Amino acid sequence: VQEISNILDGKALRERILADLKKRVEALEEKPKLIVFLVGKDPASELYVGNKEKACAQLGMRSEVVKLDEKISENELIGIIKKKGREAHAMLVQLPLPKHISEERVIEAIPPEKDADGLHPLNMGKLLRNEKGIVSCTPKGIMRLLDEHKIELKGKRAIVIGRSNIVGKPIAILLMHRHATVTIAHSRTQNLDELILENDVVVAAVGKIGLVKDVKKGAIVVDVGMNRTEKGFVGDVDFEKVKSKASYITPVPGGVGPMTIAMLMENTIECFEMQKK
Ligand code: NAD
Numbered sequence: 019v020q021e022i023s024n025i026l027d028g029k030a031l032r033e034r035i036l037a038d039l040k041k042r043v044e045a046l047e048e049k050p051k052l053i054v055f056l057v058g059k060d061p062a063s064e065l066y067v068g069n070k071e072k073a074c075a076q077l078g079m080r081s082e083v084v085k086l087d088e089k090i091s092e093n094e095l096i097g098i099i100k101k102k103g104r105e106a107h108a109m110l111v112q113l114p115l116p117k118h119i120s121e122e123r124v125i126e127a128i129p130p131e132k133d134a135d136g137l138h139p140l141n142m143g144k145l146l147r148n149e150k151g152i153v154s155c156t157p158k159g160i161m162r163l164l165d166e167h168k169i170e171l172k173g174k175r176a177i178v179i180g181r182s183n184i185v186g187k188p189i190a191i192l193l194m195h196r197h198a199t200v201t202i203a204h205s206r207t208q209n210l211d212e213l214i215l216e217n218d219v220v221v222a223a224v225g226k227i228g229l230v231k232d233v234k235k236g237a238i239v240v241d242v243g244m245n246r247t248e249k250g251f252v253g254d255v256d257f258e259k260v261k262s263k264a265s266y267i268t269p270v271p272g273g274v275g276p277m278t279i280a281m282l283m284e285n286t287i288e289c290f291e292m293q294k295k
Contacts, residue, residue, distance in 0.1 A: 024261070026163050026240075026268045032276035035162075039283050040077045050290035051080040052134060052282075053106035055099060057119070058088030062246070063112045073279050079286060082106075092119045096127045103127075108134040108289035110282075113184070131292050134285045137183060145188055148195050152285055157189040159277025160221065160240055161196075167266060169238055171196040177214060179203045179230070179254070180223035185242055189221055222254035230255040232263070239267040242274050251275075 043049060052074055056067050067083055074081035084102055086095065095115075103109050109132050115121050125133075130140040136152040144151030164171070176198040180186035186202065194200045198219060203210055214220055215234050222230050223242035233239055243254030253270030261267055268274050 024264060024266050026167060026266050026273055028159070028163055028268060028273045028276040031163060031166055032280040035280040036073070036076060036283065039280075039287060042287060043078050046290075049078060049080050050107045050286050051082070051105065052286045053102060053109040054081065054083045055086065055095070055102075055109070055111045056083055057086045057090060057095065057112070057115055060114075063114075067112055069279055070282060073283050074286070077283055079283070088116050090119075092123060095119060095124060099124065099127045103129065103132060106132055107293060108132050108286040110135045132289050134282060134289060135184070136188070136285065142183070142188070145191055152288065153192070153281075154184055154188045155281040155285060156185050156223075156242060156274060156278045157192050158285075159281040160189055160242070160274060161192050162281065163268070163274070163277050164238070164240075169266065171198045171219065174198045174218040174238075175201070175216060176219035176221070177201045177203055177217040178221045178223065179207075179210070179214075180221075180225075180242070182223065185223040189223070189242075193219065193221075220255075224254050226254055227252055228254075228256050231259060233260050235263050236265045237263065239264045240274065241268050241270050243270065244275065 054067050054070055056063060071081050071083060109128060111124055113121060115124060125137045128138055130138045133141055133152050136154040141151040145153055171193060176193045178186050178190040178200060181202055181204045190200050190202050201213065203213060211231065214230060215232060217234065219238045220230060220233055221240040221242065225243050225245060227245045239255055239260055241253035241255040245252050251271050
């Protein structure tokens with residue numbers, strides 16, 4: 019007997035995606051290589067980078083982490099990315115960067131066809147125009163998870179809370195391309211709690227515990243938030259309160275996070291294949 023659940027299980031889907039990608043890599047004579055640039059010693063960043071290396075190894079792909087001192091200058095970092103990047107099929111700069119370095123300038127140093135995170139202005143522009151390009155891993159993973167459960171978005175009202183380049187903006191665009199009517203909320207939005215209740219889809223990408231306290235009955239709830247506590251990671255949504263009202267909900271951990279890694283692996287292979295064409 020199959021248990022009926024409204025949990026969007028990103029971990030299980032990640033495993034299926036990675037198994038498929040592994041076969042795709044096995045069929046390749048040359049193995050794709052991902053290079054990650056890590057500046058400084060932020061423990062969270064080190065953890066994420068370690069997970070990316072592990073996933074590459076699991077798929078039989080090559081990876082390298084270039085560790086750099088937090089005092090490195092912007093120009094020096096850009097020089098290293100340009101030089102070292104020639105050896106990579108795909109690359110990314112782990113964010114955030116130290117305050118004295120412009121993330122925008124550094125991201126522009128990544129060739130768009132090697133931009134595993136889809137943050138280069140050319141890839142972001144393609145996303146805006148609904149053209150094929152490399153799409154940021156977390157938003158791409160969210161769409162894959164919704165598609166896996168055949169969740170219809172057409173005509174739905176969706177609210178995205180958060181407007182970052184890496185999550186909020188791209189997920190809002192992707193939902194719009196699927197014909198949802200999208201509201202983007204952020205730190206200056208007023209009456210957020212009321213606004214959330216008007217929406218059929220809620221994507222929370224802020225980094226604030228307890229931000230989403232209640233939703234409309236039957237809402238689809240995607241929790242991107244990753245807030246560190248003594249008991250581990252918790253999301254932006256009050257899971258226990260919202261779970262019974264939602265038709266679907268992502269847990270934290272085990273929802274969006276695993277999908278992000280799976281999509282990074284897929285993007286790495288896509289970069290490789292694009293360059294081999
Ligand atoms: P960010 O700090 O760049 O952006 C946060 C956004 O939240 C901003 O746009 C800001 O306007 C908005 N905001 C701040 N306070 C608010 C409030 N009170 N009400 C409404 N909006 C508010 O963050 P980010 O990089 O987009 O990440 C957001 C969260 O998602 C973080 O917890 C991060 O750790 C997590 N994250 C998870 C994954 C994953 O794979 N699961 C990937 C990326 C980010």
